[in-house]
Amino acid sequence: MEEKIRTQKLSGHVGFDSLPDQLVSKSTQSGFTFNILCIGETGMGKSTLMDTLFNTSFEANPAPHSLPSVKLKSHTYELQESNVRLKLTIVDTVGYGDQINKDDSFTAIVDYIDKQNDDYLQEELKIKRSLSTYHDTRIHACLYFICPTGHGLKSIDLVCMKKLDSKVNIIPVIAKADTISKAELTKFKQRIIQEVKSNSIQIYQFPTDDDTVAKTNTEMNNQIPFAVVGSTDFVRVGNKMVRARQYPWGTVQVENESHCDFTKLREMLIRTNMEDMREVTHNRHYELYRKKILETMGFTDMSEDNQPVSFQQTFEIKKSEHREELQRKEDEMRQTFVLRVKEKETELKEVEKELYTKYDQLKRDHAEVKKSYEDKKKKIEDEKAEFQKRKQQIANQQLSSNTLTLGKHRKK
Ligand SMILES: Nc1nc2c(ncn2[C@@H]2O[C@H](COP(=O)(O)OP(=O)(O)O)[C@@H](O)[C@H]2O)c(=O)[nH]1
Ligand SMILES: [Mg+2]
Numbered sequence: 001m002e003e004k005i006r007t008q009k010l011s012g013h014v015g016f017d018s019l020p021d022q023l024v025s026k027s028t029q030s031g032f033t034f035n036i037l038c039i040g041e042t043g044m045g046k047s048t049l050m051d052t053l054f055n056t057s058f059e060a061n062p063a064p065h066s067l068p069s070v071k072l073k074s075h076t077y078e079l080q081e082s083n084v085r086l087k088l089t090i091v092d093t094v095g096y097g098d099q100i101n102k103d104d105s106f107t108a109i110v111d112y113i114d115k116q117n118d119d120y121l122q123e124e125l126k127i128k129r130s131l132s133t134y135h136d137t138r139i140h141a142c143l144y145f146i147c148p149t150g151h152g153l154k155s156i157d158l159v160c161m162k163k164l165d166s167k168v169n170i171i172p173v174i175a176k177a178d179t180i181s182k183a184e185l186t187k188f189k190q191r192i193i194q195e196v197k198s199n200s201i202q203i204y205q206f207p208t209d210d211d212t213v214a215k216t217n218t219e220m221n222n223q224i225p226f227a228v229v230g231s232t233d234f235v236r237v238g239n240k241m242v243r244a245r246q247y248p249w250g251t252v253q254v255e256n257e258s259h260c261d262f263t264k265l266r267e268m269l270i271r272t273n274m275e276d277m278r279e280v281t282h283n284r285h286y287e288l289y290r291k292k293i294l295e296t297m298g299f300t301d302m303s304e305d306n307q308p309v310s311f312q313q314t315f316e317i318k319k320s321e322h323r324e325e326l327q328r329k330e331d332e333m334r335q336t337f338v339l340r341v342k343e344k345e346t347e348l349k350e351v352e353k354e355l356y357t358k359y360d361q362l363k364r365d366h367a368e369v370k371k372s373y374e375d376k377k378k379k380i381e382d383e384k385a386e387f388q389k390r391k392q393q394i395a396n397q398q399l400s401s402n403t404l405t406l407g408k409h410r411k412k
Pocket of ligand 1 (some may be wrong): 041042043045047048176178
């Protein structure tokens with residue numbers, strides 16, 4: 001059914017033209033959150049660049065080079081500029097690229113990003129949600145620090161960016177750009193862009209659909225990756241103190257556009273597209289994560305016959321499937337049990353039979369032995385009787401011969 005919507009004219013001022021102002025006032029009151037992930041080898045200037053970007057000094061301790069694995073460390077800061085409050089989280093990849101085997105340098109990073117998305121999803125799925133006060137830690141911008149080798153990307157860079165490109169807004173930057181010459185830098189940028197394209201890595205594109213920023217954003221999109229320089233030192237230029245790096249042959253001013261692209265990065269990241277990155281994170285990257293998780297949990301919007309399925313229906317189907325599965329498992333277990341009992345029974349019967357046969361044999365053996373003993377005993381007794389008889393006979397014979405001899409004497 002097509003819904004017809006009519007355009008209606010108002011005959012006087014109503015007041016809902018204040019809606020954008022209401023929105024501004026409400027957002028200002030609740031404050032903003034922005035989370036940056038810095039990926040790059042130790043000593044690549046990540047911490048320095050963060051200090052330079054937000055014009056403050058965040059943390060002091062530099063990370064060591066000897067960690068056995070990559071760890072992600074996050075720090076959250078409350079910043080305020082005029083009446084706007086920003087809760088900024090900076091996540092650092094400590095130990096990135098320091099191991100001999102760099103094969104899974106990206107795993108810890110992928111896990112971290114997924115975990116932040118999962119935390120948000122769990123909050124969304126709660127019965128009692130508090131999303132308005134929830135501290136959203138999903139990564140809005142991922143600055144990838146490229147080593148200024150002049151030789152193109154390393155394999156660790158390509159692998160890591162490829163793994164992350166559907167999960168986060170990647171903004172590649174050439175770190176320590178003051179260490180590479182101007183001519184080399186142009187070639188280096190071209191090579192990086194070409195490698196990113198040939199590996200079909202999706203890096204974040206500044207939005208060009210809003211007319212007010214379309215022109216600058218298009219221009220800036222063509223200048224990626226920005227070659228940046230960071231510094232914690234200040235140098236007097238004219239009557240102003242500016243962030244700079246001093247060398248024996250001259251000074252590199254961080255905010256000087258002819259020295260490096262730092263101001264472009266700041267303009268794009270903070271002043272023009274911060275909100276877009278927050279939106280893209282929520283609408284694209286988080287949405288993709290959420291879709292994947294809900295699908296693996298078995299939820300779907302459309303059934304196999306292309307009918308819309310509600311959450312409730314899927315839940316019911318899953319429940320009955322689960323119940324059937326349980327029943328099936330129970331039956332299976334019961335059958336196995338009966339089978340095992342039968343097996344044991346036959347086994348026992350077999351043993352019993354064997355025992356009986358053995359017993360019979362023993363009985364027979366015993367009877368035989370007994371019989372042979374009795375035979376022997378009888379034989380001995382017979383011999384004994386014979387012996388007694390013979391003994392008697394001999395005694396009798398002796399007696400009669402003695403009597404005879406005595407009679408002869410008397411006759412003499
Ligand atoms: N030449 C140059 N050195 C830098 C730059 N940024 C930082 N450094 C230096 O590199 C070293 C490591 O910087 P750090 O910010 O601690 O690196 P992280 O380990 O990536 O956080 C420090 O001595 C910085 O002064 C840069 O843009 N150019
Ligand atoms: Mg650091």
